[in-house]
Amino acid sequence: MTRSTRDDGRPSSAELGRLLVEKGALTPDWGPAFAAVPRTGFLPEVMWPHDRDTGRATAVSRTDDPDAWHAYADSDVPIVTQWDDGEHQGAEPGVVFTSSSSMPGLVFSMLADLDVRPGQRVLEIGAGTGWNAALLAHRLGAENVVTVEVDPAVARSAREALRRAGYGEVEVVTGDGLLGHPPRAPYARVIATVGLRGGLMTWVRQTTPGGVILVPWGTYYGFSEATARLVVAEDGRSASGRFTQPVNFMRLRSQRFAYPRHSAYVPAGAASGASTSTTRITEAELLPDSTAVVEFALGLRVRDCTHVADRKREGRRPVWFYGLTDRSWAVVVFRDDRGTATVHQSGPRRLWDEVEAAYRWWEDRGRPGFPRFGLTVSAAGEDAWLDSPLNLVAPAAGPA
Structure with missing residues (x-):
């Protein structure tokens, strides 16, 4: 150049x-x-x-x-x-x-x-x-x-x-x-x-009322995160604001994430006892790219869950989902030569059903981008919202 x-x-x-x-x-x-x-x-x-x-x-x-x-x-x-x-x-x-x-x-x-x-x-x-x-x-x-x-x-x-x-x-x-x-x-x-997955209230307490906290924030669902621009309330007991742009930072070391061991969730023979269904959600819709808002939005709705996409081999690509509070798991298998994907899931939660419902929720609301989402931090936890702090995306929950 x-x-x-x-x-x-x-x-x-x-x-x-x-x-x-x-x-x-x-x-x-x-x-x-x-x-x-x-x-x-x-x-x-x-x-x-x-x-x-x-x-x-x-x-x-x-x-x-x-x-x-x-x-x-x-x-x-x-x-x-x-x-x-x-x-x-x-x-x-x-x-x-x-x-x-x-x-x-x-x-x-x-x-x-x-x-x-x-x-x-x-x-x-x-x-x-x-x-x-x-x-x-x-x-x-x-x-x-x-x-x-x-x-x-x-x-x-x-x-x-x-x-x-x-x-x-x-x-x-x-x-x-x-x-x-x-x-x-x-x-x-x-x-x-650095990227955060929770614990922001300490910073709120150290910031003046009306002060600004700018933090890359996301969930353990995936790598997708965005910068939240939070303004501390006049009483100093909370902070709230919108997300501004997608980012991808190394996580705070105390919040690094160790991915679940697959065999602990899906031991040999476990797949045979799982329920089976199909979905019309495509690989491109679920996994567009690492900065896409869809992964971020799904993480806000499907809490205490992470996912791993395997490499595509011979036109076949499994995407696994693991519950972080129990041993629930799911896998959706995409194939280039098929219009629908096969789903297997097992455990107290039906993780794929949650993911699919979250995707439809995002789609029904006009596929909102990052700036329509926001975050409120208080002593009770961290609540993500859409368009207004009164319109919560999911119940408050801390990191797994």
């Missing part, structure tokens, strides 16, 4: 800035911070950018290939900065990416949603590389930014990067972000750069 260059011949961030402005992600109030705080100051010597062509993360070394390193740093792509909680060694990708630098377009669109004002104190959950905290520090003053990072090595790197960039007064706390940071509370704004 064509890039503007600096005096030393390396790519600059000018083209990235223009791209972000054209996309509407970089707003005028964040332009000075973008120019003053380059992403390059917060990325490690060896990093693993997401390659759009291959869909994989590939290692790039600043020493071995500085032009490629700078080109990726100044691109609107996510970059993995840690694998396997730091246990990974070498240039080859690890098993699970556990820390990253989010794509700049997402960073600035979330900062725009946060709507910070001069002099406000901000709590960030998930320091990562420290770049997001530095951008906030440029706008608000380093003394007004607190960022919490659970991984000691990642926190140490963020602290050092912030110091090098001139924002050493940012307080980098090593700890569980779910607990917030009471010593500096209350905060006018809270922003999370």
Whole structure:
């Protein structure tokens, strides 16, 4: 791709800035911070950018290939900065990416949603590389930014990067972000750069009335999540607001999810005793893509359930559903050569019936997108709603 260059011949961030402005992600109030705080100051010597062509993360070394390193740093792509909680060694990708630098377009669109004002104190959950905290520090003053990072090595790197960039007064706390940071509370704004599945009331209590909490939130049904922009009520006892955009963050480490062991639900011979039916819901309708609202909506209606889609083989693809509070299970088997899919299900819950009913509910309401959904957080739990806080999607329920 064509890039503007600096005096030393390396790519600059000018083209990235223009791209972000054209996309509407970089707003005028964040332009000075973008120019003053380059992403390059917060990325490690060896990093693993997401390659759009291959869909994989590939290692790039600043020493071995500085032009490629700078080109990726100044691109609107996510970059993995840690694998396997730091246990990974070498240039080859690890098993699970556990820390990253989010794509700049997402960073600035979330900062725009946060709507910070001069002099406000901000709590960030998930320091990562420290770049997001530095951008906030440029706008608000380093003394007004607190960022919490659970991984000691990642926190140490963020602290050092912030110091090098001139924002050493940012307080980098090593700890569980779910607990917030009471010593500096209350905060006018809270922003999370990790995915949550519950437990937001602690942050509500640490936020001023009228303050904003911006958090990627979803259910254990699948990976789909969206940023909820919550405004804290005047009495400080709840927060509520709409979802703004689909996102896909690494989950808070204390809320990581271990998928059910299939054999514990479906031991040998169990399928023969399951009830059998068919459905006209298609594979494309159920599994359009990872950012589609349908998975998000189904997760709001079908609580305490997760699903796993097997790889398609010879035109056949099973999708499994597992109850998280009992041993209920279901499987729908899609075939390319058939107009209907076969369903098997067993246990106290009829999980596929719940999923199909949830899909019809979403369809009957005009296939609502993310902005029509919202979330209310209170001491009683977290309630998702459609169009109005009075129109609950499902009864309140905490994470399984």
